[in-house]
Amino acid sequence: MHSPMEQFEIKRLLDFKFAGLDVSFTNSSLWMIIAVILATGVFVMGMRQRALVPSRLQSVAEVGYDFIANMVRDNVGEGGKKYFPFILTLFIFILFCNVLGMVPYSFTPTSHIVVTFAMALFIFVGVTVIGLARHGLHFFSLFVPKGVPFVLLLLLVPIEIISYFIRPFSLSIRLFANMLAGHTMLKVFGGFVVMMGLLGGWAPLAFIVVFTGLELLIAFLQAYVFAILTCLYLNDAVHLHH
Numbered sequence: 001m002h003s004p005m006e007q008f009e010i011k012r013l014l015d016f017k018f019a020g021l022d023v024s025f026t027n028s029s030l031w032m033i034i035a036v037i038l039a040t041g042v043f044v045m046g047m048r049q050r051a052l053v054p055s056r057l058q059s060v061a062e063v064g065y066d067f068i069a070n071m072v073r074d075n076v077g078e079g080g081k082k083y084f085p086f087i088l089t090l091f092i093f094i095l096f097c098n099v100l101g102m103v104p105y106s107f108t109p110t111s112h113i114v115v116t117f118a119m120a121l122f123i124f125v126g127v128t129v130i131g132l133a134r135h136g137l138h139f140f141s142l143f144v145p146k147g148v149p150f151v152l153l154l155l156l157v158p159i160e161i162i163s164y165f166i167r168p169f170s171l172s173i174r175l176f177a178n179m180l181a182g183h184t185m186l187k188v189f190g191g192f193v194v195m196m197g198l199l200g201g202w203a204p205l206a207f208i209v210v211f212t213g214l215e216l217l218i219a220f221l222q223a224y225v226f227a228i229l230t231c232l233y234l235n236d237a238v239h240l241h242h
Helices: 004-008 027-046 056-076 078-100 113-143 150-165 167-200 202-239
Strands: 012-014
Touching: 004 167, 012 027, 027 056, 027 078, 056 078, 056 202, 078 113, 078 202, 113 150, 113 167, 113 202, 150 167, 167 202
Parallel strands: none
Antiparallel strands: none
């Protein structure tokens, strides 16, 4: 039987070297491109006609647009409008990567920490730059809670600094770990079905059917969590809320 972890193996499809670095085109790269193409296709084709009575594809595109627009407005405010395209792109990209990973013989890019950490680090650096650009050195007041006695500040300020710099790690590990664990579980129970045969494998097969539905829900929830936490981080940078 194949190992449950074999599905996460990075495979080179085209070998490339640049300045001594391995920049080969891999199965992960391929499925990220597929996710981008499909997501772009849904929105371009869905909004092409802009019909008064929307088609199913247009309804999907409009629901996704409104969902993220409301998320940004509720969590960042009017100052977050300029960041809406980025949040929408981030959410749709992660969602399509997660869902495409449920297709048999596909690959889930978000099941690799290098992919999720790259996105999380970009968000962390971007939010920090936005905060410094808008508020200058006053941005560092984010680490000093208001109305707290000086003695407690000696304890709280280091905690606030650590919690701020740990954001990219918590953001990336949450998404990576959920995708990794869910797909591993499906592979393990799929192995049980094969080992136990048609008569004895009905129980793990039933579990797979139920768990697949749960995994689709988790795929959406993890994209949502990643996007809404990005909105909250932007809110801190824009408004300096404590």
